[in-house]
Amino acid sequence: MNEVLSALFAPGFFASDPVRAALVVGAVVALVTGAVGVFTVIRGQAFAGHALGEVGSAGGSAAFLGGANPLWGFMGIAIVAAGLIELLGLHRPRARDVATGLVLGAGLGLAALFLYLDATSSSTTGVAVTILFGSLFAVSQQMLPSIVALSAVSLLVMAVCYRMLLLSSLSSDLAAARGVPVRAIGIAYLVIMAVAVSLAAETIGAILATALVVGPPATALRLTKRPGGALLVAGLIGVVAVWLGIVLAYDSYYWPPAGHGWPVSFFVVALVFVFYLVAGALTGIAQALRKRRWETAPRLAASGCAEHPGDAV
Amino acid sequence: MNVPAPDPSADDAILNVDGVGVWLAGREVLRDVRFRIMPGEFTGLIGSNGAGKTTLFRVILGLQTSSTGSVLVGGRPRNRRNPIIGYVPQKIFLDPDMPLRARDVVALGLDGHRLGVPLGWGRRRKAVDSMLDAVDARRFADARVGNLSGGEQQRVLIAHALISRPRLLLLDEPLANLDIGAEGEVVALLARIAREQRIAVFISAHDVNPLLPVMDRLVYIAAGKTASGTTAEVIRPEVLSALYGQHVDVLRVHGRILVVAGTEGPPAVMFEQPNSAAVGPGIASPR
Amino acid sequence: MVNTWIAATLVAVIAGAVGFFVVLRGAAFAAHAIPHGAFGGAAGAVLIGVNPIAGLGVFAVGGALGIGWLGRRGRHDVATALALVLMLGLGALFLSFSVEYAAAVYSLLFGEVLGVPSDELLPIAGLGIACIAALAVLYRPLMLTSIAPEVAEARGVGAQRIETGFLLVVALAATMTVPVVGVLLMFSLMIGPAATAGSLTRSPRNAIALSVLLALATVWLAVAVSYLTNLPVGFFVGTLGAVSYGCARIWTARRRGRTAPA
Numbered sequence: 001m002n003e004v005l006s007a008l009f010a011p012g013f014f015a016s017d018p019v020r021a022a023l024v025v026g027a028v029v030a031l032v033t034g035a036v037g038v039f040t041v042i043r044g045q046a047f048a049g050h051a052l053g054e055v056g057s058a059g060g061s062a063a064f065l066g067g068a069n070p071l072w073g074f075m076g077i078a079i080v081a082a083g084l085i086e087l088l089g090l091h092r093p094r095a096r097d098v099a100t101g102l103v104l105g106a107g108l109g110l111a112a113l114f115l116y117l118d119a120t121s122s123s124t125t126g127v128a129v130t131i132l133f134g135s136l137f138a139v140s141q142q143m144l145p146s147i148v149a150l151s152a153v154s155l156l157v158m159a160v161c162y163r164m165l166l167l168s169s170l171s172s173d174l175a176a177a178r179g180v181p182v183r184a185i186g187i188a189y190l191v192i193m194a195v196a197v198s199l200a201a202e203t204i205g206a207i208l209a210t211a212l213v214v215g216p217p218a219t220a221l222r223l224t225k226r227p228g229g230a231l232l233v234a235g236l237i238g239v240v241a242v243w244l245g246i247v248l249a250y251d252s253y254y255w256p257p258a259g260h261g262w263p264v265s266f267f268v269v270a271l272v273f274v275f276y277l278v279a280g281a282l283t284g285i286a287q288a289l290r291k292r293r294w295e296t297a298p299r300l301a302a303s304g305c306a307e308h309p310g311d312a313v
Numbered sequence: 314m315n316v317p318a319p320d321p322s323a324d325d326a327i328l329n330v331d332g333v334g335v336w337l338a339g340r341e342v343l344r345d346v347r348f349r350i351m352p353g354e355f356t357g358l359i360g361s362n363g364a365g366k367t368t369l370f371r372v373i374l375g376l377q378t379s380s381t382g383s384v385l386v387g388g389r390p391r392n393r394r395n396p397i398i399g400y401v402p403q404k405i406f407l408d409p410d411m412p413l414r415a416r417d418v419v420a421l422g423l424d425g426h427r428l429g430v431p432l433g434w435g436r437r438r439k440a441v442d443s444m445l446d447a448v449d450a451r452r453f454a455d456a457r458v459g460n461l462s463g464g465e466q467q468r469v470l471i472a473h474a475l476i477s478r479p480r481l482l483l484l485d486e487p488l489a490n491l492d493i494g495a496e497g498e499v500v501a502l503l504a505r506i507a508r509e510q511r512i513a514v515f516i517s518a519h520d521v522n523p524l525l526p527v528m529d530r531l532v533y534i535a536a537g538k539t540a541s542g543t544t545a546e547v548i549r550p551e552v553l554s555a556l557y558g559q560h561v562d563v564l565r566v567h568g569r570i571l572v573v574a575g576t577e578g579p580p581a582v583m584f585e586q587p588n589s590a591a592v593g594p595g596i597a598s599p600r
Numbered sequence: 601m602v603n604t605w606i607a608a609t610l611v612a613v614i615a616g617a618v619g620f621f622v623v624l625r626g627a628a629f630a631a632h633a634i635p636h637g638a639f640g641g642a643a644g645a646v647l648i649g650v651n652p653i654a655g656l657g658v659f660a661v662g663g664a665l666g667i668g669w670l671g672r673r674g675r676h677d678v679a680t681a682l683a684l685v686l687m688l689g690l691g692a693l694f695l696s697f698s699v700e701y702a703a704a705v706y707s708l709l710f711g712e713v714l715g716v717p718s719d720e721l722l723p724i725a726g727l728g729i730a731c732i733a734a735l736a737v738l739y740r741p742l743m744l745t746s747i748a749p750e751v752a753e754a755r756g757v758g759a760q761r762i763e764t765g766f767l768l769v770v771a772l773a774a775t776m777t778v779p780v781v782g783v784l785l786m787f788s789l790m791i792g793p794a795a796t797a798g799s800l801t802r803s804p805r806n807a808i809a810l811s812v813l814l815a816l817a818t819v820w821l822a823v824a825v826s827y828l829t830n831l832p833v834g835f836f837v838g839t840l841g842a843v844s845y846g847c848a849r850i851w852t853a854r855r856r857g858r859t860a861p862a
Contacts, residue, residue: 046677047629050684088849094408094626098795101628102842105788109838112784116832133692207636208692211685218678263696269689273682280673290339374754402750411624411747412798412807418747425744426755428737457802474751 013250022136022246022264025147029199030212030238032151035158035231036196037217039189042169042227044093048085048190050210051100052197055081055107057206060131061114065121069143070131071202075150078194081107086187134205136246136264147199154195157188165189166227203242204265212238215272222279241271325388327352327397327481327513328373332382335368341537342368346382348532348541352480353511355504357524360534366517367403369534370485373515374400387480399479399512401470403486409459415469416441416454422473440476448472448502464495468502475506482506484516488523496523503527521548522569548572604823607716607724611777612819614728615786616812617735618773619794620804621766625746629677630667630767631790633684635774636783637663640691647694653723657775663687664767672760716780727776734769742766743804784834789815792841796848814844 013019040049056074063073081103088099115131130138139147158165164185168175172182193213200209220234245267252262328350335343343365350356360366371377373384383390387397399422407413419441424431431437445451450468453461458469467487474482484503488496504527507514518524521531525544532541533548535556540547547553548570553561557574564571622631641659642652663683670679735742741762745752749759777786793814794807801807822836 041675041678044675044677046675046681047632050629050632050681092408092410094406094623095410097626097628098410098623098791098845101632101787101791102795102845104628104632105784105791105838106842107838108784109788109835112832112834112838116835133695205692207688208685210681211689214678214681215685218674218682222674260697263692266689266693266696269685269692273686273689276682374750376750376753396755398754400751400754402748404750405748407747410799412801412804413743413747414802417743417804421740421744421747422751425740426752426757427740430736430739455802470748473748 013247016250017141018137018139019246019250021139021141021144023243025139025144025203026136026242026246027239028148028151029203030216030242031235032154033196033200033209033212034216034220034234034236034238035155036193037213037215038220038227038230038234039165039169040193040213041217041221043189045190045193046210046214047097048082048100049193049197049213051085051104051107052078052081052190052194053201053206053209053213054104054111056194056198056201056209057131058107058110058114060201060206061111061118064118064131065114069140071143071146071198074198074201074206075195077107077110078198079191082190082194083187086190130205132205132207133263133265134201134203134208136203136242137249139203143202147202150195150199154192154199157192161185161188204268208265208269211269211272212242215269215276216241219272219276219279222276222283237275238272241268241275244271325352326350326385327387328515329385329388330369330373330382331384333369333372333379333384334381335365335372335377335537336380337368343372343379343537346534346537346539348539350481350513350515350530352513353507354529355507355514355524355527356516357521357528357531358515358517358534359519359521359524359531360517361519364534365537366534367485370400370483370517373483374398396477397480399474399477399482401467401474401482401484401487403489405466405470407459407466409457411457411459413458414455415450415458415461415465416445418458418469419444419472419476422476444472444476447475447506462495463491464499467491467495467499471499471502471506475512479512481513481515484514486517486519488518488520500524500527521572525568525570544570603716603718603721605820606721607780608819608823609816610721610724610728611781611786612789612815613812614731614773614777615789616793616797616815617732617808618770619790619815620797620808620811621735621742621746622770622790623794623798624804625742625766627766627770628791629680630664631770632787633667633680634660634663634767634770635778635786637684637687637691638771638774638778639783640687640689640694642779643691643694643698647698652779653775656778657771659687660771660774661768664771665764668760668764668767671763720780724776724780727772731769731772731776734765734772738762738765738769782834785837788834788838788841789818792837792845793818796841796844799845799848799852818844 037049040046056078059073059075059077060070061073062077063070066073084103085096085100088095088102164175164180167178168180168182168185175185176182197209197213200212204212216237217230217234219237220230224230224233245264248267249261249264252267253260255262326349330349331347333343333346334341346369358366358369368377372379373386416438420431420437423437423440442451442454445454448468448471450465450472453465458466461469471482471484471487474484482503487499487503491499500523503514503516506512507527516524521544524531528544530541530543531547532539533553533556535553536558538556540552540556548563550561550563553563553572559574562573564573619631622628638656638660641655641657641662643655644659645652645655666683666686667676667680670683673679741752741757744755745757745759745762752759752762773790774786781789794811796814797807797810801810818837818840822833822840825831825836826833
């Protein structure tokens with residue numbers, strides 16, 4: 001047993017402070033993005049979610065320029081972008097798509113500007129990589145309380161709005177008829193999504209944040225039919241992906257090329273993708289089994305239908 | 314299930330659906346559907362939402378394989394590239410922002426399935442213009458199609474389907490979401506096309522009433538089973554009760570038909586609505 | 601500097617034409633994901649010492665096919681997002697292995713339009729012509745599947761096949777232009793001008809022409825201003841795209857407002 005453990009967890013894994021912080025932050029963020037992401041997938045807003053992450057990198061780089069923690073920059077600009085998408089997007093899917101694209105284009109333009117200024121003002125060129133691709137091990141200890149608090153607030157707001165959000169995601173007309181303020185819920189949801197994406201951007205990087213926001217929820221929605229269950233399953237899948245990613249990244253210091261760790265973000269993304277494919281394969285197998293069970297059924301029904309009154313017509 | 318005895322001219326039928334059954338995800342969606350449509354006939358496919366209308370259309374179009382039975386279009390087994398059938402779908406994707414004029418949509422009906430950029434603009438334009446005239450849509454030929462009203466969009470779509478000179482026109486719920494005036498205009502237009510160009514029109518609807526004045530025959534569909542014939546032959550309590558598997562009354566009020574579910578005793582009356590298109594075929598469940 | 605003008609002009613023509621279909625089909629996410637994800641391939645190519653264009657091409661085509669394949673089994677936007685992050689994750693891995701990565705990331709993401717070598721012009725022109733030819737061949741089925749996929753299906757046009765073909769055209773465009781102008785510029789040029797043109801004209805042919813013209817104007821202006829201010833060209837392209845669309849929307853809204861009450 002000990003051998004298995006020591007093969008899995010490289011020496012010093014649990015003793016390392018950055019690792020412990022990464023495990024906590026990663027789990028908290030994965031739970032939030034899982035819960036928020038289920039609605040992102042149901043509402044078909046994966047593009048908006050991704051755009052918020054990338055646009056956030058403009059804020060991250062601007063905050064870096066001003067000497068603040070990138071998280072605040074991420075979040076500030078992501079919330080502004082969320083408002084703009086909602087404002088421009090109207091309710092037609094295609095107009096929404098274009099509005100998201102335009103906000104994304106403009107945001108990336110700003111990111112280009114700020115990253116350029118970052119690179120010229122400080123002599124370190126690594127800032128672009130840190131902001132865009134992130135590193136769980138580099139999350140500063142003093143940000144931990146803020147991250148946990150923001151996550152708790154997001155989950156709380158989600159819990160309060162849960163039923164209204166679900167109803168308006170299924171049918172905005174139905175929700176409006178029941179007196180749900182659909183527009184306000186839509187904006188509130190985009191703001192929560194902006195916060196969740198910013199948290200993910202802080203941990204696995206702005207352009208990979210989408211992996212946590214879309215991947216585990218899409219996987220969960222393949223595995224479970226109940227929306228409430230999907231929130232939980234998505235959070236758990238996210239936690240597993242992040243923790244396993246941290247373990248593998250820590251282990252990878254001993255993999256080739258020697259003395260060089262593989263990025264955590266890569267492992268998290270790859271695991272999320274594999275989980276999605278496996279869930280798809282599982283549901284495919286389940287469907288095939290159900291179909292085989294039904295293959296005998298038509299014959300039974302066909303033989304039974306002779307007595308059915310419908311045939312007397 | 315065909316009410317009139319099969320006549321020797323059956324080979325002339327433009328559409329012959331014979332014993333079609335469809336199973337989807339373990340559910341029987343259509344069972345032993347059989348009917349015929351002759352050239353130039355105006356036929357309604359009447360049934361409520363979920364009765365299997367769209368599935369039946371998809372089988373006729375060759376987009377859905379049937380578990381049993383056969384479909385002959387123009388006397389031959391259907392295939393995907395069947396120019397004999399023109400199709401007007403229920404759902405199309407048009408935004409007011411899309412740079413497409415009515416005439417562009419009609420032109421796509423002519424050759425939208427071909428590769429390459431269109432050539433011979435003069436000839437194409439003439440064909441499109443005459444088709445727009447035929448459906449009385451010339452006025453808004455150059456308007457953005459996303460800005461047109463529901464009835465105007467239906468005309469454009471009908472022109473889109475007709476320009477490839479089909480002999481059978483399938484329309485999936487073209488009257489849904491139209492106001493009464495537009496509804497009547499579209500029905501009259503379709504009747505004229507069927508009569509003048511001898512194109513068989515097969516139209517699905519959840520309300521029988523708007524089609525009553527023009528319909529030659531109808532196919533009534535409920536729970537995946539069908540009954541076909543003339544209105545008088547099909548819209549009868551015995552026939553519909555057998556179809557639904559419960560007692561059904563047929564009421565005729567001011568020349569309109571109401572189909573009402575009822576138990577023994579007085580029928581549960583469904584109030585006639587000014588625009589019963591929104592109500593459905595009128596199966597009110599017994600209280 | 602002359603090379604820059606030629607390259608920028610070629611890119612604008614391609615982006616304007618491809619962009620029309622991107623906006624028509626509501627495919628902005630895929631148009632963003634394919635070039636962006638392809639950047640991972642360039643990082644891999646740099647790592648193993650081959651021409652970045654080869655890496656871009658492999659990842660762009662792989663991404664297009666992957667989105668098409670995954671999209672058949674699940675939601676299209678989810679498929680796009682996951683294919684994108686997988687390619688980017690691989691890019692992050694490759695980057696972490698290479699030595700001088702930071703500068704390479706920046707130039708691949710945000711482009712180096714002010715430093716195009718002469719020997720890259722010919723391949724760009726070649727791929728550009730291939731792109732336009734492919735669009736011309738697919739023109740009518742692309743239009744038909746955009747508005748009525750069921751009708752297209754009934755007439756023997758496989759909507760899935762056309763979709764994959766279109767994604768491959770986007771991949772082609774990405775391969776030729778990303779090494780020159782970067783992911784960001786390519787995406788902004790596909791969306792901004794085409795969306796603006798779409799809200800100003802009514803016929804598809806005019807919209808394509810206007811989209812190309814606007815893309816040209818955007819690029820020329822952005823390159824000139826970037827040259828003068830020494831700030832990244834991508835910033836100006838992104839901003840100009842959003843501003844021109846905003847102006848077009850305001851203009852059409854005012855025009856509609858003036859005619860509506862009459």
